[in-house]
Amino acid sequence: MLTGIGIMLLTFVVMEVVAWVMHKYVLHGFLWFLHKSHHTRHNHAFELNDLFFAWYGTLAMLFFIFGSEPLDYRFWIGAGITLYGVAYFLIHDVFIHRRIKAFGRTSNVYFKALNMAHRVHHKSSGKDGSESFGMLWVSPRYFKAASEVVNKKDKRGAVHH
Numbered sequence: 765m766l767t768g769i770g771i772m773l774l775t776f777v778v779m780e781v782v783a784w785v786m787h788k789y790v791l792h793g794f795l796w797f798l799h800k801s802h803h804t805r806h807n808h809a810f811e812l813n814d815l816f817f818a819w820y821g822t823l824a825m826l827f828f829i830f831g832s833e834p835l836d837y838r839f840w841i842g843a844g845i846t847l848y849g850v851a852y853f854l855i856h857d858v859f860i861h862r863r864i865k866a867f868g869r870t871s872n873v874y875f876k877a878l879n880m881a882h883r884v885h886h887k888s889s890g891k892d893g894s895e896s897f898g899m900l901w902v903s904p905r906y907f908k909a910a911s912e913v914v915n916k917k918d919k920r921g922a923v924h925h
């Protein structure tokens with residue numbers, strides 16, 4: 765069980781690396797025709813880019829199927845992929861892109877930094893010229909920028925009280 769949870773957490777971390785590589789070299793590479801929908805402004809509920817959820821969902825399902833009866837490490841890899849998918853959806857789709865209005869503003873430096881980094885990614889609407897391809901890992905410079913914004917707000921708050 766403990767080993768299982770370890771495999772699951774490791775898979776979660778590996779998935780961030782996989783997502784980064786995929787995003788930088790595949791989505792902004794030969795699968796740009798699918799990912800393009802996510803870099804274009806629109807008012808549809810879904811994008812072609814959402815197919816990637818189906819892809820990772822199918823992958824996780826296969827791991828679950830082959831890793832149960834008897835339960836083995838593949839089950840936990842499936843669990844790690846699923847956990848990452850849920851985190852990715854909550855952060856990228858709900859928190860950053862607000863596809864579902866569930867979260868308000870935050871003064872949490874990490875979440876602010878995530879948001880900033882991803883907004884920079886979206887600055888470019890073309891295949892090339894984007895940066896910050898990761899999701900949960902954020903470059904230290906965004907942490908710095910985010911904590912400056914949070915500190916400024918704190919100071920302003922103090923003047924009014």
Ligand SMILES: [Zn+2]
Binds near residue numbers: 787803
């Ligand atoms: Zn992109």
Ligand SMILES: [Zn+2]
Binds near residue numbers: 861
């Ligand atoms: Zn995005």
